[in-house]
Amino acid sequence: MSRFFGEIRQVAYLVPDIEAAMDYWANVLGVGPWYYNPKVPIVNYTYRGQRYEPHNSVALANAGGLQVELLQTRNDVPSMYRDFQQAGHSGSQHFAYWTETFDADLARAEKAGFRVCMSGEVGVNGRFVYFEDKAGHPGLHPGTVVELSEVAGPKGRLFKLIREAAVGWDGSNPVRAFPDLSKI
Secondary structure (H helix, E strand, O other): OEOOOEOOOEEEEEOOOHHHHHHHHHHOOOOOOEEEEOOOOOEEEEEOOEEOOOOEEEEEEEEOOEEEEEEEEOOOOOOHHHHHHHOOOOOEEEEEEEEOOHHHHHHHHHHOOOOEEEEEEOOOOOEEEEEOOOOOOOOOOOOOEEEEEEOOOHHHHHHHHHHHHHOOOOOOOOEEEOOOHHHO
């Protein structure tokens, strides 16, 4: 466990074909079910202080207590995802810590020298930030960054639903639509 942020709750992989990736994880690795959103409703998105409109597809499933995120970018807006891909990296693009005290944890991280590069919101109380790599940080995979994700509202309830669905999952209905965040 991180002494600074707590448990790592999510590991995210950028994938070129999210449907094929979900199929592999579900049918070969036995991880699922996958909750899929072909266009994540991100608002107030910024990258290096500039606003953009990203189109990302996301699939989420749990493997035990760890959430796995598969992410495919669908447009070419500036982002840390695009930076990762353009640098020729593959594998895990970010890992996330979850928080219900977003403002306090963000302030603490910034005071410790973490710099926000990318941010946005998904639903009410669903803010997120991605921190820039600290140059020369030993042991950090090139391009892999840290996300701080707010889970105090509907996004947190969605993550709980996903975790509970994975417990005892029998392989049926491996891909499911995201529920409407305003209704959970």
